[in-house]
Amino acid sequence: MSHRARETSGWxxxxxxxxxxxxxxxxxxxxxxxxxxxxxxxxxxxxHHWTLSNYSDIFKLGTFTDALRxxxxxxxxxxxxxxxxxxxxxxxxxxLDFPGKAAIxxxxxxVAMFPQISLVGPLYxxxxxxxxxxxxxxxxxxxxxxxxxxxxxxLSAFFREIPWELEQAAQVDGATPFQAxxxxxxxxxxxxxxxxFILVFIICWNDFVFAISLTSTxxxxxxxxxxxxxxxxxxxxxPYGDIAAAAVVVxxxxxxxxxxxxxxxxxxxxxxxxxx
Amino acid sequence: MTTGAVAAPPAxxxxxxxxxxxxxxxxxxxxxxxxxxxxLIVMIAVTAYPIIDAVILSLQRxxxxxxxxxxxIGLANYGHVFSAPVFWQDVLHTVIITVISVxxxxxLGMCLALIMHRAIFARGLVRGVALIPYGIVAVVAAYSWxxxxxxxxxxxxxxxxxxxxxxxxxxGTYVAIIVTEVWKNTPFMALLLLAGLALVPDELLEAAKxxxxxxxxxxxxxxxxxxxxxxxxxxxxxxxxxxxxFDTIYIFNQGAQGTxxxxxxxxxxxxNRLNLGLGSAVSIVLFLFVALIAFVFIKGxxxxxxxxxxx
Numbered sequence: 001m002s003h004r005a006r007e008t009s010g011w012x013x014x015x016x017x018x019x020x021x022x023x024x025x026x027x028x029x030x031x032x033x034x035x036x037x038x039x040x041x042x043x044x045x046x047x048h049h050w051t052l053s054n055y056s057d058i059f060k061l062g063t064f065t066d067a068l069r070x071x072x073x074x075x076x077x078x079x080x081x082x083x084x085x086x087x088x089x090x091x092x093x094x095x096l097d098f099p100g101k102a103a104i105x106x107x108x109x110x111v112a113m114f115p116q117i118s119l120v121g122p123l124y125x126x127x128x129x130x131x132x133x134x135x136x137x138x139x140x141x142x143x144x145x146x147x148x149x150x151x152x153x154x155l156s157a158f159f160r161e162i163p164w165e166l167e168q169a170a171q172v173d174g175a176t177p178f179q180a181x182x183x184x185x186x187x188x189x190x191x192x193x194x195x196x197f198i199l200v201f202i203i204c205w206n207d208f209v210f211a212i213s214l215t216s217t218x219x220x221x222x223x224x225x226x227x228x229x230x231x232x233x234x235x236x237x238x239p240y241g242d243i244a245a246a247a248v249v250v251x252x253x254x255x256x257x258x259x260x261x262x263x264x265x266x267x268x269x270x271x272x273x274x275x276x
Numbered sequence: 277m278t279t280g281a282v283a284a285p286p287a288x289x290x291x292x293x294x295x296x297x298x299x300x301x302x303x304x305x306x307x308x309x310x311x312x313x314x315x316l317i318v319m320i321a322v323t324a325y326p327i328i329d330a331v332i333l334s335l336q337r338x339x340x341x342x343x344x345x346x347x348x349i350g351l352a353n354y355g356h357v358f359s360a361p362v363f364w365q366d367v368l369h370t371v372i373i374t375v376i377s378v379x380x381x382x383x384l385g386m387c388l389a390l391i392m393h394r395a396i397f398a399r400g401l402v403r404g405v406a407l408i409p410y411g412i413v414a415v416v417a418a419y420s421w422x423x424x425x426x427x428x429x430x431x432x433x434x435x436x437x438x439x440x441x442x443x444x445x446x447x448g449t450y451v452a453i454i455v456t457e458v459w460k461n462t463p464f465m466a467l468l469l470l471a472g473l474a475l476v477p478d479e480l481l482e483a484a485k486x487x488x489x490x491x492x493x494x495x496x497x498x499x500x501x502x503x504x505x506x507x508x509x510x511x512x513x514x515x516x517x518x519x520x521x522f523d524t525i526y527i528f529n530q531g532a533q534g535t536x537x538x539x540x541x542x543x544x545x546x547x548n549r550l551n552l553g554l555g556s557a558v559s560i561v562l563f564l565f566v567a568l569i570a571f572v573f574i575k576g577x578x579x580x581x582x583x584x585x586x587x
Contacts, residue, residue, distance in 0.1 A: 007396070014391050015398050022405045025420040025459060026412070028431065032423060045431040089315040097301070098308035104316055111319045113513075115520045115566045117539040118559035121333065121546045122326035145322035148315055206413045208523040209539075213547055224415040228527060240429050247416040258411040262404040269464075270471035 026251065033244035040240040054241035055249075064246055066218035067226035071250070074136050074222060075204040078143035082200050083193060085144075086151030093152070094159035105152075112149035116142070120213045127214060134215045139222070142210050147200040154199065154268050158192025195268035198257050205254060223250045327563065333556035340550035353557035363541065363558070370537045372450070374518040377457040381514055384458065385465030392466060393473045410463040418527035421456040449533040456524050461517070465510050472506020473499070512573040516566055538562050 028045065033054050035047040042048065058064040093101055123142065124133070132138035162185065170180040211225035221229075227246045230239045258265060337349045357363050388406055395402055409417065424430040425448070427441035442448030476499050484494045500507070522539040525531055531540040542562060546555035 011396055015395065015402055018388060018391060018402055019405050021459070022408050022463075025417065025424065026408060028424055029416065029420040032429070041428050043427075043429065043431055043434045085315040085318060088311040092308040092311035096304050096308040096311075098305045098312075104312055107316060107319055111323055113516050113566060113570050114323055115516075115539070115559075115562050117520060117522060117542050118330060118563045119323065119326045120543065121552055121556045121559050122329035124546065125333070125552055126326070126329065141322060145318055148319050152315065202411055206415075208413075208415050208526070209543075212526070213543065224413055224523075227415060227419070238428070240423060243419055244423070247413070247419055250413050251416055254411045254413070255408060258407045259404050262400065262407055265407060266403055266467060266470070269467045270474070 026255075029244050029247050029251075032240060033248045035241060035244075037241050054245035058242050058245050058249070061230075061242070063218055063221075063226050063230070064223075067221050067223045068249070070136070070218075070220055071205060071222040071224075074139050074143065074220070075201055077136070078140045078147060078204045079197055079201045081140070082144045082147035082151050083155075083197050086148055086155050086196065087193065089152050090155035090159050093156045094162075095164060108149035108152050111146065114146075116146060116209050120209065123210075124213055134217055134220050136220055138214050139207075139210055139220060142214075143204045143207060147203050150203065151196050151200055154196045155192055158195070158268070159189065162188045191264065192268070195261065195264040198261055198265065199268055202254055202257070205250070327560075330556040330559050330563075333552050334560050336553050338551075338553035338556075340552060346553075349553075353554050354561070356554060357557050357561055362536075363538075365534070366536050366538050366541045369535055370519060370521065370539075373454060373457070373521055373535075373537065374515060377454045377461070378511065378514050378518050380454070380458045381462045381465045382511065384462045385469055385510070388462060388466035389469035389473055392470055406463045406466065408463075409460050410467075412460070414460060414523040415527055417460045418456055418524040421452060421459070422528050425452040443529070443533070446534045449528065449535050453524055453528055453535060456528075457518065457521065460524075461514060465514050468510035468513065469503070469506060472503030472510075475506070476502045508573060508577050512570065515573070516569060519566060519569060520562075538565070 031045060031047055032040065034050050034052070035042075036049045036051045036053070039047060039049050089104070092098070093104065119142065123138075127133040127135075127138045132141075164185070166184050166188075167180045170184045171177060175183065206224070207222070208224045208228075211222045212228065215221045215225060218226075223246065227243055227250075230242050230246070334353050335348060335350060336346055337352075338346045392399070392403055392406065422443070425432050425442050427433050427438070427443070432438075433442060443452060480498055480502075481494055484498055489497070520539050521537045522543065525535055525537050525540050526543070529535065531537070531544070536544075538558070539562065542555060542558040545551050545558055549555075
């Protein structure tokens, strides 16, 4: 076998291992969601009896549809707020000269390392006193806060790469400052903002600590918290099919985002990590 | 952190800036304060205020089941925490899970990063697929593995030919929890390491190859030292995150089978036993542990140079 053929087969093997390792748990939960409730405990990887009834079941369950609505609403609002605040801050960090820049990045780093569970007690206490417990704002406020550090790092890394001189060039060519900003800078900044939006949305969509602690009813419970409270047929049975189907439903949108924007996510995360 | 110097536009870097601020520079500072202010205020208000509140609560007897008995009791809650064997056991569980899972994530993450960096074909496929565990909801990942290991529903006991339920004893549960953590977090570790690999110049590796260095020697003598900052950042972020482990343990068994972590204890004290005073003391202790780990990494190993600065 030639050197080249050996190299090719080596890489094929490595890639195969990565693909299998990454996908097995995902395929497994899909398979479990397609098993009938009688065969859910047969321990086979591939269902013997296929069914879609778990999916129709969870959509009949008010808990799940409400949780889906909460997850989407809370996730989008938190993400919009975090990205808007971070855009302003990142613009200043990337373009303006002012003292205390290092201090701001240090605060962001400290927030990124903060143990979120340490906030659960005081927020639980405070939210109950001021009426934010089990409401959308009660989750949006912590989500937005913990999304800010990553947003600021990733956006300021992107903004530093933008050739801002083009804005002046456009103004020299007769564009108004507003036109120059909208026509030149906005298109250049959009990819970075979209990437940040996706990364932040994934963080908010995935949270469990705050969701399980600061909500109690379908008014604000998000999907991860709702899944963990799915009722079984009796106290001692686990609703395998419902859990698996709900898990698949919340996973699909994120997987699509990840696969569609794979290149941008990789560059966003690596830029944020190293250049910050 | 050298950000300021790199990003400063030429106009603001005019010579007389130290002595007297020009009108323009002052205006720039005002604008910067206006732009940075909101984000900074949100971050400080939503973390600093509750943590101060937690400190105050931790000095009180504050039990929501007996609100009438609330009063200031000094450091008694901390005394309870430090003299409780369950606390030290939970510290041990957390350290075991953190050390083992982060070590495995580091080794596998490095392999994955090298594959993502060097793959001669299907690079897009590898990167896309490897990101899936990163994007997946932590609760879903935990359920997928828990239901795979459980004797009732899973395929793993059958595959390994186990007769008993691996999740009914401590060792099996630790293995399952660590596998879950490794699966979920290796991609993020790999991405952080990939950023470091990109900084290693190819010419240097080529030169070493010409000089007869083996692949392993090139990796250990050239690649690793050059990407040391990225390695430290990756280890710092993953260690802090692993130390706060909560979701996976909550879904597996809420800390049964001797797997309760500090975060799990914190949650149970606060929200199951509704003991805000004692729970807040655990919160503050956890906060201090995390701060200590960050301090050791940043001051001890110099990990702070990379995040936030341009390195």
